[in-house]
Amino acid sequence: MTSMAGWAHACGGVVLALLTAVAVASPVTEESAAGSRQILDRATRLHQAGDFAGAVREYEAFLKRHPDVADVRSNLGAAYVSLGLLDKAISEYRRALQLGNASDPTAIRFNLGLAYYKADRLPEATEALSRVLAARPSHKNAALLLANCHLSAGDNRKAIDLLSPLEAEYGGDRAFAYLLGTALIREGELQRGQKLIDVVLRDGDSAEAHFMLGTAHLQRGDAPAAAEEFRRAFELNPKLPSVNTFLGKSLSQMQRSDEAAECFRRELLLNPNDHEANLLLGMHLHKAEQKYDEALAHYERALRARPGSANARFQIGLVYLQTGRTEEALAMIVGVVNDVPDFLEGHATLARLYYRLGRREEAERHRAIVDALRAERDAKDQAVARPPSR
Numbered sequence: 001m002t003s004m005a006g007w008a009h010a011c012g013g014v015v016l017a018l019l020t021a022v023a024v025a026s027p028v029t030e031e032s033a034a035g036s037r038q039i040l041d042r043a044t045r046l047h048q049a050g051d052f053a054g055a056v057r058e059y060e061a062f063l064k065r066h067p068d069v070a071d072v073r074s075n076l077g078a079a080y081v082s083l084g085l086l087d088k089a090i091s092e093y094r095r096a097l098q099l100g101n102a103s104d105p106t107a108i109r110f111n112l113g114l115a116y117y118k119a120d121r122l123p124e125a126t127e128a129l130s131r132v133l134a135a136r137p138s139h140k141n142a143a144l145l146l147a148n149c150h151l152s153a154g155d156n157r158k159a160i161d162l163l164s165p166l167e168a169e170y171g172g173d174r175a176f177a178y179l180l181g182t183a184l185i186r187e188g189e190l191q192r193g194q195k196l197i198d199v200v201l202r203d204g205d206s207a208e209a210h211f212m213l214g215t216a217h218l219q220r221g222d223a224p225a226a227a228e229e230f231r232r233a234f235e236l237n238p239k240l241p242s243v244n245t246f247l248g249k250s251l252s253q254m255q256r257s258d259e260a261a262e263c264f265r266r267e268l269l270l271n272p273n274d275h276e277a278n279l280l281l282g283m284h285l286h287k288a289e290q291k292y293d294e295a296l297a298h299y300e301r302a303l304r305a306r307p308g309s310a311n312a313r314f315q316i317g318l319v320y321l322q323t324g325r326t327e328e329a330l331a332m333i334v335g336v337v338n339d340v341p342d343f344l345e346g347h348a349t350l351a352r353l354y355y356r357l358g359r360r361e362e363a364e365r366h367r368a369i370v371d372a373l374r375a376e377r378d379a380k381d382q383a384v385a386r387p388p389s390r
Contacts, residue, residue, distance in 0.1 A: 036065050040072065047075065052082040070095075070102035078111065086119040106135045110142055120273040120305065122149050140170065147179045151186075152241075153306055154275070159183035174200055178208045185215045207237035214246060223253035239270055245277045252280065257288055278302035279312055292319050310340045314349075321353065329353065344373040 043058030113128035181196030214229030248263030282298030
């Protein structure tokens with residue numbers, strides 16, 4: 001966030017110019033201008049002292065007199081963030097940018113992106129932070145936060161592409177190494193990711209380092225070793241984002257589904273909008289417990305967190321199918337298959353559904369696609385298993 005010294009400097013110049021102009025216009029307004037300065041001084045002192053509710057009260061009093069001062073609206077937004085009132089903060093930051101008289105619009109846009117991120121509005125955070133970097137490519141915090149948005153959205157490659165050009169400059173930074181290393185490991189680039197794990201480990205035992213090691217083990221298919229690392233990460237920092245989700249994924253692969261479900265529930269207590277925790281808990285409720293309404297609620301939340309998710313949409317379609325909502329199921333699964341043409345399970349589900357509906361021609365078309373996709377997959381598996389020729 002912008003420092004209080006920066007706020008005072010930014011507000012001082014803009015506000016003083018505004019109030020001087022008002023005072024020149026009429027001697028009657030000179031007293032009013034002095035009163036406005038006093039209100040702003042009180043707001044700044046209260047903000048610095050941590051009395052955010054008092055600061056909000058004074059900023060709002062000032063803005064009743066002078067509604068078009070962007071820097072004061074930005075300060076009000078910052079106070080709202082400190083109170084956890086993110087929607088109000090976002091509204092003030094947006095208004096400040098619309099006014100066009102901010103002393104540093106890029107700083108306000110970064111704070112807007114941060115507020116969107118804290119509110120789990122990742123697409124809007126991504127857009128705002130991308131604009132910050134377009135205006136100020138050297139803005140390290142914007143790059144790190146944007147990379148975090150990409151990771152949260154499952155766009156590991158975007159995070160890698162964003163951070164890789166900065167590795168020479170920031171590769172020794174622990175936060176940078178954690179983000180880039182995590183993205184690389186999730187994409188299977190384990191050797192390069194290991195070098196960044198070493199940077200995180202350099203400062204001693206940490207939750208982040210164990211999380212990265214767990215992710216590497218999971219990527220290699222060693223679920224027990226991954227679970228051990230994720231448990232250690234959890235012990236060191238129970239609030240580390242996604243640690244419960246990844247521990248749950250490891251336990252699921254170990255056929256310990258009830259324990260995994262509890263991990264997903266723990267993650268959702270910390271972050272109700274976590275995409276994977278909602279999706280995986282939904283799948284447990286759906287398939288292990290046949291609690292279709294609860295599962296559907298989690299699938300829908302997963303889809304809101306990551307709009308367009310093919311997996312979430314497919315699972316919703318399956319719930320529709322199993323609860324008699326056949327037409328809705330058909331529309332949902334057709335949409336998924338149109339977006340992901342090589343989705344074997346989607347085509348197989350459509351084949352079964354069309355046979356059930358008596359639409360034989362369409363059913364056989366999807367059955368042929370299933371056969372072709374399965375043959376292609378089997379050929380790839382055999383090529384991988386075949387020893388290299390001498």
